[in-house]
Amino acid sequence: MIYKVWQPDLPLSDYIKEMVYHKGHRPSHTKDRFLPDGTLNLVVDLQDEPKYIYDNLNLEEKQKCERAWFSGMHTEYLTISSGIDAEMMVVTFKAEGSFPFVNTPLHEFSNKVVDAELVFGEDILSLREELKSESKPEVKFKRMEEWLLSARKEVVFSGDVIPQLVQQIRETPSEVNLKDIAERSGYSQKQFIHLFKKYVGLSPKQYHRIVRFNEILEMIYGEKQIEWAMVAASCGYFDQAHFIRDFQAFSGLNPKKYITDQGDYRNYVPLK
Structure with a gap:
């Protein structure tokens, strides 16, 4: 299994907690409970097999997640696919860090997971294809950083x-x-x-x-x-x-x- 954590430099470190790339994870189970962690996440799936969110009670498929998705702040746990053999890049935003990239009131995404192109536009799907074509994790991280810097809007946080x-x-x-x-x-x-x-x-x-x-x-x-x-x-x-x-x-x-x-x-x- 490949599991790499990337800490971006300034200015992105003001907004982003970390970026993670993983490939080849093979857990013995098929579902996880993801517990609220006070962050927002952009997930880019570098494979074509869909992932799922399940009903917390009956574990039936509730939502299909494909290509790339944005997960807002959650107040309840999510039951999700364990991602057997998945290849993904995850950008974890600090609680106060995603607004300059999303530029939409973040309560609109609370307790929701939405297609990333609805948040960031079609550019995120073009970026996904670029990331798929690169073989080295470090190159993928650098390309993601370039995209994030270009996507960032100047925002005045009410005097910070x-x-x-x-x-x-x-x-x-x-x-x-x-x-x-x-x-x-x-x-x-x-x-x-x-x-x-x-x-x-x-x-x-x-x-x-x-x-x-x-x-x-x-x-x-x-x-x-x-x-x-x-x-x-x-x-x-x-x-x-x-x-x-x-x-x-x-x-x-x-x-x-x-x-x-x-x-x-x-x-x-x-x-x-």
């Missing part, structure tokens, strides 16, 4: 206040007071929520919950002996019942079941 506040939530989720953040933004509560949803895709409260959920995953992933009360308290929960409810809302699993079922990647849980 939204990116700063998103970063604050991401870096100290257990210490953040959203009411104080809204007051310090200089906007009314209503304006602040509107701008946050426009540039991030979710309300500040929803985004904060997802960041806190991922803080929990970071603490427990790969661990076998866990002090659950300590984890809950350190992530800002005052009681374990609230902690478990939030965890189940995002993952469809209770925390102990997640530990039992966890796979090779923190936000992907194999369905076996």
Whole structure:
């Protein structure tokens, strides 16, 4: 299996968390739960076999994904194809990073996966053909960077206040007071929520919950002996019942079941 992670330089590093290229992955299962991670993703499939999103309950095919697609911010887990023998390039945008490329209010894509050409135009499909023709991952990354730089629009983020506040939530989720953040933004509560949803895709409260959920995953992933009360308290929960409810809302699993079922990647849980 080939698995390469690419960290872009400035200015793209202001917007993009990472780019990943993988080929030849052969898991023993056919479906994964993808847990919300507080990012938005452009997925370019370099093979012609369609991938699927499944109903979370009955696991029936719900949506076919082909060629390239854009996944907005999600508040629930997705059940997706495991991508056996797939070849893909994935651009993971920071929460505050995709608007200059999409140039559409991001709440329109919340909890949705849409064909990439509907977001970026037909150019994304031409880029896909170029990426398919290149053999070296490094060349593919460079070509993707060139395309992203050409696709980026100049955007004034209301005085840069939204990116700063998103970063604050991401870096100290257990210490953040959203009411104080809204007051310090200089906007009314209503304006602040509107701008946050426009540039991030979710309300500040929803985004904060997802960041806190991922803080929990970071603490427990790969661990076998866990002090659950300590984890809950350190992530800002005052009681374990609230902690478990939030965890189940995002993952469809209770925390102990997640530990039992966890796979090779923190936000992907194999369905076996």
